[in-house]
Amino acid sequence: MMKHMTAAAILASALIGTAAAAGSLPEAVSVDRNSSMNDIRQALQSAGFTGLSDVKQSGNIIRADAFYAGKPVDIVVDAKTGRVYDETKPVAIDLTRTTTNDEIKSQLTKLGYSNLGEVERHGDVVLVTGRKMGKPVDIFVNADTGRVRNDRTPEVDYIQPGHDMDAAYLKQELQRLGYAGIGEFDRSGDIYWTEASKNGQVVDLRINTRTGAVFHQG
Secondary structure: OOOOOOOOHHHHHOOOOOEEEOOOOEEOOOOOOOOOOOHHHHHHHHHHOOOOOOOOEEEEEEEOOOEEEEEEEEEEEEOOOEEEEEEEEEEEOOOOOOOOOOHHHHHHHHOOEEEOOOOOEOOOOEEEEEEEEEEEEEEEEOOOOOEEEEEEOOOEEEOOOOOOOOOOHHOOOOHHHEEEEEOEEEOOOEEEEEEOOOOOOEEEEEEEEEOOEEEEEE
């Protein structure tokens, strides 16, 4: 059963904005957890991904920044199944006030969620427990937009990308987005990491300087 949540917590977790159109990424690629980094890159390239960077593997999870059909994407691959997940755009389901709980769970299953628990409705937010890529998650669905996120989903902001992105420029852009208390930057290729605070909450930031995507997660 989902742990008790206060009304304030539910409102804080509510999803905002209109869901982006669904992408057309390949459903899966030919990899497994024993694949070498070169094998992973070749499998992604064979599936149509280009400009690969920041390719990393941790256990069964493979992450990469890339381009697909000319657009920047941030992807996660389940090495056990080869299934590809798009972290770039908000994900949504078709949801109306008359959508049944079974229909909600069916759509979430198609998004890769499993072991779905009881569906709870709290105003404009639908809450469901489940698992994603083997890990337990609390799933939040915006009843107005159908947008889906879970407590492991990083939120995304964007800054203007460029080739001259140094720490001073990144700090200036992050402050413009409302971040404060910005820490020191660590860098690996096109990716910067730092810690900051926003709306009174400390968050970890990952910045892709090629795409301008700022991923933040508390």
